[in-house]
Amino acid sequence: MTAATGPLETRVDRTRCVGTGACAATAPADLTLTADGRAQTLRRSPSDLELITEAAELCPVEAITVHRADTGEQVAPLY
Numbered sequence: 350m351t352a353a354t355g356p357l358e359t360r361v362d363r364t365r366c367v368g369t370g371a372c373a374a375t376a377p378a379d380l381t382l383t384a385d386g387r388a389q390t391l392r393r394s395p396s397d398l399e400l401i402t403e404a405a406e407l408c409p410v411e412a413i414t415v416h417r418a419d420t421g422e423q424v425a426p427l428y
Contacts, residue, residue: 355417355418355419356394356417356418356419357394357395357398357415357416357417357418357424358393358394358395358415358416358418359379359380359390359392359393359394359395359401359405359413359414359415360390360413360414360415360416361380361387361388361389361390361412361413362412362413362414363387363388363389363412365410365411365412366387366388366408366410366412367409367410367412368382368385368386368387368388369408369409370382371404371407371408371409372388372404372405372407372408372413373388373404375400375403375404375407376395376397376400376401376403376404378391378392378396378397378400379391379392379395379396379397379400379401379404380401380404380413388408388412388413394418395415398415401413401415401425402415402424402425402426405425405426406425406426406427408426411426413426414426
């Protein structure tokens with residue numbers, strides 16, 4: 350898990366998403382697959398940092414990222 354503090358936001362790059370569904374299965378309160386099979390956020394600020402971090406790290410094409418809302422710094426996935 351990251352050591353992020355303060356408000357966070359989840360971003361999904363739908364052009365990169367390949368629709369594996371691992372993200373929505375891992376963090377169903379925050380992510381879903383739409384009718385076109387691509388991920389979409391359900392809320393801008395994640396409800397569970399541990400689950401959304403895991404979802405971002407599981408994405409094979411790094412389409413999901415978590416950022417500090419105030420600075421834009423990426424906190425997940427970590428490189």
